[in-house]
Amino acid sequence: MSDHVVPHFHNDAGVPIIEIGSKEFMCVGANPPFDHPHVFLDLGDDNEIICPYCSTLYRYAADLGAGQARPPECVVKDKAA
Numbered sequence: 389m390s391d392h393v394v395p396h397f398h399n400d401a402g403v404p405i406i407e408i409g410s411k412e413f414m415c416v417g418a419n420p421p422f423d424h425p426h427v428f429l430d431l432g433d434d435n436e437i438i439c440p441y442c443s444t445l446y447r448y449a450a451d452l453g454a455g456q457a458r459p460p461e462c463v464v465k466d467k468a469a
Contacts, residue, residue, distance in 0.1 A: 394428070395455035396464035399444045406444060406462045409452030415439040416464060 396414040397406060400422075411431040417424035417439070424441040431437050435448045449458060457463045 393455070396426070397446070397457055397462050398423070398464050399442060399462060401459060401461060403459060403462070404445060405447055407447050407449035407452060407458040409449060409456040410454050411448060413446070414464075415442065415444060415446070417442040417444075419464070 394412060394414055395408075395410050396416055397408060398416045398419050399406060400418045412428070414426050414428055415424075416426045427439060427441055429437050429439065429446065431446075431448055437446050438444070439446070452458060455463065
């Protein structure tokens with residue numbers, strides 16, 4: 389079993405930019421049931437990427453830990469916990 393978990397982020401708040409501490413992640417648009425297809429995004433060598441579905445701009449922030457976001461409420465919480 390892999391211990392590498394891909395973080396998921398949403399933009400229910402409608403903010404123009406979400407800063408994240410991960411270079412690879414999933415954008416879900418909004419929380420279900422208003423989500424769009426969950427798309428895997430990889431920043432690679434870049435520091436910004438725009439989701440092709442919801443047009444949210446994600447920006448890498450080195451001061452954030454993996455899976456963290458600013459604003460913090462944009463992190464998708466695991467409801468199966």
